[in-house]
Amino acid sequence: MEMKEIIRGNMATALAAKMARVEVVPAFPITPSTLFPEKISEYIANGELDAEMILVESEHSAMSAAVGASAAGARVATATASQGLALMHEILFIASSMRLPIVMAIGNRALSGPINIWADHSDTMAERDSGWMQFYAENNQEAFDLMLMAFRIAEDRRVLLPAMIGLDAFTLTHTMEPVDYPSQEEVDDFLPPYNPPYTLDVKRPMTFGSFATPDSYMEFKWAQTVAIENSYKVIDEVFEEYKKRFGREYKRVSGFMTEDADVVIVSMGSASGTLRDAVRRMRKEGMKVGAVKITTFRPFPFKEIKELTKNAKIIAVAERAISPGFGGPVAGEIATAFINEKERPLISDFIIGLGGRDITQKDFKYIAETALKEAESGEVSPWVKWVNINPEEVPPGGE
């Protein structure tokens, strides 16, 4: 039985956590994710959710409590953003190396400084090496579905790794959208209780997160890498089962009008809908443009990206993060996907929408036109281009 509600992105992830029957939610409020712990505490107060909410003094403690609760065998969810995620940094690596399937909603927000609360992907991009799976939602429906599926994927014995779901700040976290959701019985059938291989238990003491010397550390890291590589298959299986059960289709990467496109624009998160509209409009004008949306950034979809862009002359990556002194992280990873291919499209990087700057169809048209020119001349220079930047507003030092 499908139900529909008009809710914000944070409410969609909180609803998914409630329907997943999370048992522990350690959380510290931070804009734009604060509504998640608010909704969870409301569910607990109303008697709709039987869970322990741990009010901690920082995000570092929130993730530490999540590690403890997950090691004790509880299903754990939390939410954070930006500076909060950065404060969790060291514990994120501990959670993934301890193989704890914690699920976390991230209100993707720019990292300071200058301090800014609006959307970009710099916070989660800075955690791409933390060993967590990373999913990016395009809308609130995806936020709900991905959050729910993340528990199944993370808790699969072939994976046992934590997962984060990115929702663009405000564009998704605070925007009301209709969200379809299944009944509790259907969710219970899809998501059985978490069955951990080891649990903290006073009756049967064990050591968790023990010390590893040079003669075993590499084997642990190897096992963790094998687990995230196993997750390709598990994610596909869970996406397929979700489609069968609930009728909504997910792919780790999805293409739109890519078959005959000369330029394929790649995006992640909420800009993807705007991009598809822009592609439709450009197609009417006769431009051979296609779009690719990355939903699963970790594990990185090397094969699928190559498959979807094989006919393109150039790939234009529109990304909401910058690694100063390098370029955009997503373009760098897409370039890696092609590194050993003899035949490959050119790759061009566009930095767009940092700190919540609006991303419009006009911006995507500029990207497509610039990339097509680069494809004609065969030269991508400079490799990284900043979209919609006002040269008169660049402060001293940026001349």
Add this chain to the structure above:
Amino acid sequence: MVKIYLGAVNPHPGSALEYKTGSWRTMKPVVNEDKCIGCWFCYMYCPDSAIRMEKVTVKKEVRGEVKEIVKEVARIDYDYCKGCGICAAECPVKAIEMVYEEK
């Protein structure tokens, strides 16, 4: 080598004993039991509890007569001694010598 489990969980409490930290050592202490006066200094200073005091029977000449007497001497547990040398430095009668491990 100790068996390793998923996520560095160790389901066997007390199994740290199986991990022989003595392999970290480059120099080992050697006790001259004739010189050792059984004062327990090394035992107390050892940061790794790798010294045991044991009773040994030795022949000793006492007023022209060879007698069997029981005395305590320090013995090193080389499975766990990391070779820090504190025992040798603290021994009041210089009965402990640090020598290079030969491998």
